[in-house]
Amino acid sequence: xxxxxxxxxxxxxxxxxxxxxxxxxxxxxxxxxxxxxxxxxxxxxxxxxxxxxxxxxxxxxxxxxxxxxxxxxxxxxxxxxxxxxxxxxxxxxxxxxxxxxxxxxxxxxxxxxxxxx
Numbered sequence: 359x360x361x362x363x364x365x366x367x368x369x370x371x372x373x374x375x376x377x378x379x380x381x382x383x384x385x386x387x388x389x390x391x392x393x394x395x396x397x398x399x400x401x402x403x404x405x406x407x408x409x410x411x412x413x414x415x416x417x418x419x420x421x422x423x424x425x426x427x428x429x430x431x432x433x434x435x436x437x438x439x440x441x442x443x444x445x446x447x448x449x450x451x452x453x454x455x456x457x458x459x460x461x462x463x464x465x466x467x468x469x470x471x472x473x474x475x
Contacts, residue, residue, distance in 0.1 A: 365436045365437055366434075366436065367433075367434070367435050367436060367437055367454050368432070368433070368434050369392055369394055369409060369411075369432070369433050369454065370394070370430070370431075370432045370462065371392035371393050371394035371395075371409070371430070371431065372392065372393045372428055372429065372430055372431070372465070373390055373391070373392065373393075373425055373426065373427050373428060373429050373431055373465075374390070374391035374392065374393050374408050374427070375390065375391060375427050376390075376425065376426055376427055377389065377390040377422040377423075377425055378390070379419070379422070384414075385414065386414070386419055387412055387413065387414055388412065388413050388418070388419050388422045389410065389411065389412040389453075390410075390411050390412075390422070390425070391408045391409060391410055391411065392408070392409050392411055392431060392433065393406050393407070393408050394406060394407050394408075394409055409453075409454060410451065410452070410453035410454070411433055411435070411453060411454045411455075411456050412453050412454070412455060412456065413435075413455070413456040413457070413459070414455070415456065415457050415458075417458075418456055418457070418458065418459045421459060421460075421461065422459075424461065425461060426464070426465060427465065428465025428466075429461060429462075429463065429464055429465045430461075430462040430463040430464075430465075431459060431460070431461060431462060432459065432460045432462050433454060433456045433458070433459045434456070434457060434458040434459070435454045435455050435456040435457050435458070436454070436455050436457075437452055437453075437454060437455075438452065438453055438454070438455045439451070439452055440452075440453060
């Protein structure tokens, strides 16, 4: 029996930095990195991954202006490999192309931090 291929990613992590919006000829893209804990093995130290995410979805793009570094975000998407040069030595990386996202918790304001009035 043939098994279908699945490329479905769900992440829950903290924003490493504020999202960045860029204009493209076809519209807009917003990119960010999520810091996601790896499962701990035994009583080992904390290990994390910083995973690149990007979206072209207007419904997700509309949410991102309120996101700030340290916010807890849940994303759903697919893993993609992006290339910047079309030859055999092409530069590329993996990123999660996000089609759904939600702000789960706002990062606490650091002690002594300024709050908007």
